[in-house]
Amino acid sequence: ETGVTQTPRHLVMGMTNKKSLKCEQHLGHNAMYWYKQSAKKPLELMFVYSLEERVENNSVPSRFSPECPNSSHLFLHLHTLQPEDSALYLCASSQGSGGAADTQYFGPGTRLTVL
Amino acid sequence: QKEVEQDPGPLSVPEGAIVSLNCTYSNSAFQYFMWYRQYSRKGPELLMYTYSSGNKEDGRFTAQVDKSSKYISLFIRDSQPSDSATYLCARGAQGGKLIFGQGTELSVKP
Numbered sequence: 001e002t003g004v005t006q007t008p009r010h011l012v013m014g015m016t017n018k019k020s021l022k023c024e025q026h027l028g029h030n031a032m033y034w035y036k037q038s039a040k041k042p043l044e045l046m047f048v049y050s051l052e053e054r055v056e057n058n059s060v061p062s063r064f065s066p067e068c069p070n071s072s073h074l075f076l077h078l079h080t081l082q083p084e085d086s087a088l089y090l091c092a093s094s095q096g097s098g099g100a101a102d103t104q105y106f107g108p109g110t111r112l113t114v115l
Numbered sequence: 116q117k118e119v120e121q122d123p124g125p126l127s128v129p130e131g132a133i134v135s136l137n138c139t140y141s142n143s144a145f146q147y148f149m150w151y152r153q154y155s156r157k158g159p160e161l162l163m164y165t166y167s168s169g170n171k172e173d174g175r176f177t178a179q180v181d182k183s184s185k186y187i188s189l190f191i192r193d194s195q196p197s198d199s200a201t202y203l204c205a206r207g208a209q210g211g212k213l214i215f216g217q218g219t220e221l222s223v224k225p
């Protein structure tokens with residue numbers, strides 16, 4: 001496996017379910033990100049982890065709970081979601097220099113549908 | 116005003132046409148810009164990045180930054196059906212964050 005991988009690729013869940021999204025990066029990067037991509041909207045940054053420490057939480061509802069056990073893995077735990085949470089959830093990683101030129105590399109995303 | 120504005124399209128062109136994709140930005144503090152290409156049902160992939168003003172060329176693709184007008188452009192020469200995708204512009208920001216435009220959907224017709 002190379003680059004950034006995400007599982008599952010598709011997920012359908014009810015509003016009362018609990019599920020988790022997984023991201024793994026094979027690039028030796030130190031920073032990882034979760035984004036939400038909805039139709040016709042810019043990518044919304046949800047969480048940023050640098051060296052396994054959360055450094056950004058962009059006012060994301062508590063029904064989304066991130067976890068970064070090490071610099072290669074990132075999870076997004078989901079519970080009691082709403083239909084408006086249906087979107088493509090993208091994971092990205094970067095070298096983690098913290099500068100404005102820190103290029104991010106994306107995974108293929110998980111297409112989430114909340115019924 | 117959005118930090119990065121991009122016409123969502125869709126933009127449809129015939130094969131072989133020159134394509135011009137554009138974004139405007141409002142914050143001049145950071146001068147690092149990126150173009151990502153996103154195919155349907157895939158994640159964005161980095162296409163090009165530029166720093167400050169000027170042009171950068173890579174094969175059929177040219178990225179251009181005009182600081183005076185806060186305008187960034189991506190030109191695609193000799194466009195191909197395989198170029199059909201959504202193109203996202205982004206600006207680098209403090210802490211390694213990226214500020215994205217909403218993307219322009221491009222369709223190149225054979």
